[in-house]
Amino acid sequence: MTGEDQLTLDGGCTCGGVRYRMTSRPLFVHCCHCRWCQRESGSSFALNAMIEAERVVLLGGEPQVVDTPSLSGKGQKIARCPSCRVAVWSNYAGAGDAIRFVRVGTLDDPDRLPPDVHIFTSSKQPWVVLPPATPAVAEYYDREQLWPAESLARRRALIG
């Protein structure tokens, strides 16, 4: 993943009202197969790129933050376009406002960010076949074991 630090990725909602830019590669990309993500996406999993909030720059519009229940019980804040209501990122109670979970499917080029880990595969829909080379865990995982050192350092700089 080295050499991608200068990576910038643009994205936005369906109506074009909200546009944003990720100014570096993300910390880590989760593909979450929990039932909550299945329900909220209306699909089989959610694909979230975790990144420092300050590395997500708004290019247009102002997302509206909607308080939404979460699996942990602590709630999540989902940032949605005020017009078309497409969700562009979430913040979870665990990492607070400092880390955004950008919805990879809203990027102009979502192919650039494949999953670094599959989580909550215990509730994966049975037809979804995971690639053997990507780590997969029944529920959650130990960050220290899976994240690249550079991402761990970035997170420490942020949260301490």
Ligand SMILES: [Zn+2]
């Ligand atoms: Zn929109």
Ligand SMILES: [Zn+2]
């Ligand atoms: Zn989930």
